[in-house]
Amino acid sequence: MKISTRGRYGLRLLIDVAQNRGDSPVTLREIAERQNISEPYLEQVAIALRRAGYIRSVKGAGGGYLCALPAADVRVGDVLRLLEGDMSVVDAPIPGADESPYRATLREALYEPLDRTIAEVLDRKTLADLLYGSSAGYGDYCI
Amino acid sequence: MKISTRGQYALEAALCLAANRGSRLSTREISERTGISAGYLEQLFIPLKRDGVLDGARGPRGGYLLARDPEKISAGDVLRSAEQNVAVVPCVKGEGLCAKEGDCIAQRTWVELDRAIAARIDSVSLADLARAFDARYNGAVP
Numbered sequence: 001m002k003i004s005t006r007g008r009y010g011l012r013l014l015i016d017v018a019q020n021r022g023d024s025p026v027t028l029r030e031i032a033e034r035q036n037i038s039e040p041y042l043e044q045v046a047i048a049l050r051r052a053g054y055i056r057s058v059k060g061a062g063g064g065y066l067c068a069l070p071a072a073d074v075r076v077g078d079v080l081r082l083l084e085g086d087m088s089v090v091d092a093p094i095p096g097a098d099e100s101p102y103r104a105t106l107r108e109a110l111y112e113p114l115d116r117t118i119a120e121v122l123d124r125k126t127l128a129d130l131l132y133g134s135s136a137g138y139g140d141y142c143i
Numbered sequence: 144m145k146i147s148t149r150g151q152y153a154l155e156a157a158l159c160l161a162a163n164r165g166s167r168l169s170t171r172e173i174s175e176r177t178g179i180s181a182g183y184l185e186q187l188f189i190p191l192k193r194d195g196v197l198d199g200a201r202g203p204r205g206g207y208l209l210a211r212d213p214e215k216i217s218a219g220d221v222l223r224s225a226e227q228n229v230a231v232v233p234c235v236k237g238e239g240l241c242a243k244e245g246d247c248i249a250q251r252t253w254v255e256l257d258r259a260i261a262a263r264i265d266s267v268s269l270a271d272l273a274r275a276f277d278a279r280y281n282g283a284v285p
Contacts, residue, residue, distance in 0.1 A: 102156075102158045105158060118260065
């Protein structure tokens with residue numbers, strides 16, 4: 001039951017860009033160095049985050065990435081679902097395939113409640129919570 | 144973020160035994176009921192026996208049963224035994240695996256998530272799961 005490097009690095013990228021206080025764009029090279037993550041890998045994650053509207057890129061000399069949303073509006077659960085895909089702890093049943101009664105029971109009595117627990121933890125957390133410990137009063141872009 | 148096949152199969156086999164109310168089942172019987180191959184079950188039972196989840200022996204006169212009261216065995220016990228490590232990220236135990244540890248903001252979220260998962264899987268016992276099984280199938284295995 002692991003969060004992949006894609007999800008973990010994506011979150012660290014957002015944290016790094018947000019901690020930059022919004023003045024000048026941050027390059028992936030800087031993030032890669034600070035976060036000790038390979039730049040080509042970071043690039044793939046940055047593309048997904050840009051397409052989804054979490055960060056925007058500034059072209060040219062002095063270019064790089066800036067946050068595109070207020071940190072209080074970035075839910076950790078949404079970022080992870082974007083980068084990881086399906087966050088449920090087991091795959092959905094294959095349509096038409098027989099499931100053993102034990103598996104069906106576990107789905108109902110363990111896996112589905114566990115999925116809800118995980119979603120609750122991740123969806124009540126925003127990037128602002130991570131940066132400042134609370135969402136209150138941090139509506140500004142990338143403070 | 145998936146529970147491994149190994150972890151799922153271990154839970155299915157443990158629930159099969161819990162639902163059987165204390166009488167022994169051979170690997171072949173567990174295999175027929177769960178659809179998990181007997182060979183895989185034998186592999187799976189090595190850590191489960193070592194960690195005090197199951198008792199039993201292979202062979203014609205063998206058979207398996209839960210090693211303890213199913214009220215006292217949690218889903219977390221079974222998962223941790225089968226998967227060895229259920230941490231959501233490698234760094235939740237603070238073993239110094241990452242240079243950023245200590246001032247990593249993301250790590251706090253992972254630790255919180257890991258605790259919430261542990262609390263959930265430890266709060267569900269095999270007896271709870273057996274009751275859910277009975278409620279679902281009225282005691283009759285379909």
